[in-house]
Amino acid sequence: MNTDSLMINSTLKQLSEGLAKAEFTSAELTDAYLQRIAATDGDLNAFITVTADQARAEAKEADALRAQGKAGPLTGIPIAHKDIFCTQGVRTSCGSKMLDNFTAPYESTVTDKLRTAGMVMLGKTNLDEFAMGSSTESSFYGPTRNPWNTEVIPGGSSGGSAAAVAAGQAPVATGTDTGGSIRQPAALCNLTGLKPTYGRVSRWGMIAYGSSLDQGGPIARTAEDAALLLNGMAGFDHKDSTSKDIAVPDYTADLDKPLDGLRIGLPEEYFGEGLNSDIAARVEAGVKELEKLGATVKRISLPRTRLSIPAYYIIAPAEASTNLSRYDGVRYGYRCEAPKDLLDMYTRTRAEGFGEEVKRRIMIGTYALSAGYYDAYYNKAQQLRRLIKDDFQSAFAEVDVIAGPTTPSPAWKLGDKSNDPVSMYLEDIYTLSVNLAGLPGMSVPCGQVDGLPVGLQLIGNYFAEAQLLNVAHQYQQVTDWHQQTPAFG
Amino acid sequence: MEWETVIGLEVHVQLSTNTKIFSGASTRFGAAPNTQACGIDLGMPGTLPVFNENALRKAVSFGLAIDANIGQHSAFDRKNYFYPDLPKGYQITQMDHPIVGKGQVEIMMDDGTTKLVGVTRAHLEEDAGKSLHEDFHGMTGIDLNRAGTPLLEIVSEPDIRSAKEAVAYLKKIHSIVTYIGVSDGNMAEGSMRCDANVSIRPKGQKEFGMRCEIKNVNSFRFVERAINHEVERQIALIEDGGTVVQETRLYDAELDETRSMRSKEVANDYRYFPEPDLLPVEIDDSYIEAVRSELPELPDAKKARFQSEYGLSEYDAAVLASTQDMAYFFEAVASKSQEPKLSANWVMVELAAVLNKSNTPISESPVSAENLGQLIVRITDNTISSKMAKAVFEGMVEDGSDPDTIIEKKGLKQVSDTSAIEAMIDEVIANNPGQVEQYRGGKDKLFGFFVGQVMKASKGQANPGVVNDLLKKKL
Numbered sequence: 001m002n003t004d005s006l007m008i009n010s011t012l013k014q015l016s017e018g019l020a021k022a023e024f025t026s027a028e029l030t031d032a033y034l035q036r037i038a039a040t041d042g043d044l045n046a047f048i049t050v051t052a053d054q055a056r057a058e059a060k061e062a063d064a065l066r067a068q069g070k071a072g073p074l075t076g077i078p079i080a081h082k083d084i085f086c087t088q089g090v091r092t093s094c095g096s097k098m099l100d101n102f103t104a105p106y107e108s109t110v111t112d113k114l115r116t117a118g119m120v121m122l123g124k125t126n127l128d129e130f131a132m133g134s135s136t137e138s139s140f141y142g143p144t145r146n147p148w149n150t151e152v153i154p155g156g157s158s159g160g161s162a163a164a165v166a167a168g169q170a171p172v173a174t175g176t177d178t179g180g181s182i183r184q185p186a187a188l189c190n191l192t193g194l195k196p197t198y199g200r201v202s203r204w205g206m207i208a209y210g211s212s213l214d215q216g217g218p219i220a221r222t223a224e225d226a227a228l229l230l231n232g233m234a235g236f237d238h239k240d241s242t243s244k245d246i247a248v249p250d251y252t253a254d255l256d257k258p259l260d261g262l263r264i265g266l267p268e269e270y271f272g273e274g275l276n277s278d279i280a281a282r283v284e285a286g287v288k289e290l291e292k293l294g295a296t297v298k299r300i301s302l303p304r305t306r307l308s309i310p311a312y313y314i315i316a317p318a319e320a321s322t323n324l325s326r327y328d329g330v331r332y333g334y335r336c337e338a339p340k341d342l343l344d345m346y347t348r349t350r351a352e353g354f355g356e357e358v359k360r361r362i363m364i365g366t367y368a369l370s371a372g373y374y375d376a377y378y379n380k381a382q383q384l385r386r387l388i389k390d391d392f393q394s395a396f397a398e399v400d401v402i403a404g405p406t407t408p409s410p411a412w413k414l415g416d417k418s419n420d421p422v423s424m425y426l427e428d429i430y431t432l433s434v435n436l437a438g439l440p441g442m443s444v445p446c447g448q449v450d451g452l453p454v455g456l457q458l459i460g461n462y463f464a465e466a467q468l469l470n471v472a473h474q475y476q477q478v479t480d481w482h483q484q485t486p487a488f489g
Numbered sequence: 490m491e492w493e494t495v496i497g498l499e500v501h502v503q504l505s506t507n508t509k510i511f512s513g514a515s516t517r518f519g520a521a522p523n524t525q526a527c528g529i530d531l532g533m534p535g536t537l538p539v540f541n542e543n544a545l546r547k548a549v550s551f552g553l554a555i556d557a558n559i560g561q562h563s564a565f566d567r568k569n570y571f572y573p574d575l576p577k578g579y580q581i582t583q584m585d586h587p588i589v590g591k592g593q594v595e596i597m598m599d600d601g602t603t604k605l606v607g608v609t610r611a612h613l614e615e616d617a618g619k620s621l622h623e624d625f626h627g628m629t630g631i632d633l634n635r636a637g638t639p640l641l642e643i644v645s646e647p648d649i650r651s652a653k654e655a656v657a658y659l660k661k662i663h664s665i666v667t668y669i670g671v672s673d674g675n676m677a678e679g680s681m682r683c684d685a686n687v688s689i690r691p692k693g694q695k696e697f698g699m700r701c702e703i704k705n706v707n708s709f710r711f712v713e714r715a716i717n718h719e720v721e722r723q724i725a726l727i728e729d730g731g732t733v734v735q736e737t738r739l740y741d742a743e744l745d746e747t748r749s750m751r752s753k754e755v756a757n758d759y760r761y762f763p764e765p766d767l768l769p770v771e772i773d774d775s776y777i778e779a780v781r782s783e784l785p786e787l788p789d790a791k792k793a794r795f796q797s798e799y800g801l802s803e804y805d806a807a808v809l810a811s812t813q814d815m816a817y818f819f820e821a822v823a824s825k826s827q828e829p830k831l832s833a834n835w836v837m838v839e840l841a842a843v844l845n846k847s848n849t850p851i852s853e854s855p856v857s858a859e860n861l862g863q864l865i866v867r868i869t870d871n872t873i874s875s876k877m878a879k880a881v882f883e884g885m886v887e888d889g890s891d892p893d894t895i896i897e898k899k900g901l902k903q904v905s906d907t908s909a910i911e912a913m914i915d916e917v918i919a920n921n922p923g924q925v926e927q928y929r930g931g932k933d934k935l936f937g938f939f940v941g942q943v944m945k946a947s948k949g950q951a952n953p954g955v956v957n958d959l960l961k962k963k964l
Contacts (some may be wrong), residue, residue, distance in 0.1 A: 326532040326578050332533070342629075369760035403869070
């Protein structure tokens, strides 16, 4: 059989069925993906580390499990992990020079659960340094390119994961989302990405950027695949006090539910100034499809949307500024050469070990938390955060799901926004407020603009992941945008 | 000018949990460096703290013991600063919502006077590691075994007016935390550490003077010396026309002086903010009541009971109730002897002298409570005199044997047999005819002489009461 041609367009679901029917083994599948990575990653740079030997060993184990009749839906399926999840015995760099030499002595809960479910890790994917960015350009390991057009960015910060899945280097991948870092690269690479409710997926072993915002989630080709992967990722973890002890449903159970009577809200703030008009048209067309499926549409307002940018760019850097204090050259990670004293060690280690965007956010965050500025910045931002939550709660009194664009524009050219951080921050306008409110959100492919994919964003109420996946899956039953693949490679 | 000293103390008490406040690593003292530090304690990327419920229980227990408000809604904050033995670059502590709110403790001075000292708050936090400056050839070694050890920081109101009061307050806190079992109180191992905020003001003035913080004074003795030294320094400075500047000073026990560590101007901006990795702690009434029901009798309640039940003086009751071990020992002696006042005297005077001399804790007393009680029984049943009891006690200290064995062995039994004593009296009267004549002539003072002679004849074993009675009759 020819796994090569099969896999590039295959979903996790199809591969799982193929493995179950013994059409191919996990070892064959894993080899095929490793070959694909070897052949294409020189152009894409989606991976920081490829764990080929470990992957082959895990694939063998998965095949052995299957032979014993102990295989589940994820057993033997290869996966790429964002290099923000600690993986025992494997370098976990977080895209930073600071952790270039860091081999994690423990496993993150997410990767541990997926490994226990029998998934095979192909490697660790590229990201913006410490997940700070929307383009995967700030990585110490160089930018990742978008398989739809290697001149443009894949989005970020989970750009390596998105590019890998879009290019057929992996059927699914993990990502993390602090302000849009799953949904935006999913949108820009024509994938289905879901950021779960804050507390749904454990943060243990996931290197922190903004602790109150960070959340891991799946990046996949379809909503069904995302549901299957989320089944393996979600759940309470006593090692993460902010994870919620709420039972995890089978996220595939409701996929086929009809959408009759579903109330969809379209926030006027998501369709105003700044939105690319072609994207607006694609999103509106997508919403029309949902109406045809039985949903009703209502115009709503999320008046504080605009304020999510200043609120986010205070809170996330404030938390980041202290989360990143541990990188001091004392215990692990980068240490400058021949420090002459303690202060010299601190200052040079951090000056040399961190990149520009990380340093910028540490400076912003430190400033915002400083005596005399705390009330004006951090406290104000927390107030805004509460108001933004209130906006959503008012909206969810009237509608079940909120729909809109994931991004205001399609992927931009590499380097275009590198010297203009604020214009890059503005690209997060539709995704940030979801993290500030702690809600689940997802992005689903809804067409292309100038040959580049764009996404339809669906936002649900707390722990309504199953409902979002249901809506997305139904949408994907009547559209084929998600099946389109780049001409790359 | 007459000056008044104003002192507030911050006492860090290490809570005696088996594991750390935010990780499962052991808190055992004295292990090889960095063998009791897990990924959380090392501040590894991606690790997260999980709050140890036992630390909460102990903090609430302390709060109830000082009659404080327990914060129903308590929360953790990050205190940010860089230091090599602070692994995360921040300490998890509590700023705005401590577990324990306002409370108070009663302190007692040596002269028996008492005073209430307010406790502003007590909050939970994690300890840092240790920097080791020796043996690393100009480099610094870091030992993170202590990092993450749970501390309760107890902050007093500026109610303390002298170094002696400060010591009394510290001893009281020590007594409470060891009583209720929230800390081993071992000061040598750093289980209790203290920072003192010291200022002076002209007597009668309401406003506080500028204060200095003296860091890490870690024994009762050093607290007193450090504060006295600092007060003298401030008085000399002001009387010389200078002013006290707000600063942190370190006490040097070897030189018996404080010296400046850092002034306010270069003080850190700790950038406190709510710890996003931990949920706020909600404490409900049923939890508080459950902790309350587990509290042992507290020092103040025990003191009051010793006064009413045993008729002890306030001072004696306070001393005997000051530690669980002492109170336990005393009650065992009193129960055996059925003579609480005599028991109190023996424990506080004779036994205390022996223990102090050899620096032995009462829990390891060479004389058991049972035996000391029995000794008192032998005094009250007239087997031995009080004076002989001291000799017996010395024997008990020496080899730990029971009083009856010693009385028997040394032949110290008191003679109360009237015929034997009468015989001795007759002999004394016969041998001292001159004195007998003088006494009978009205020289009453000579009675003591006769008592002495009889006691001498009995080698001290005659019962003095019986001797007195019989002598009066015969003379």
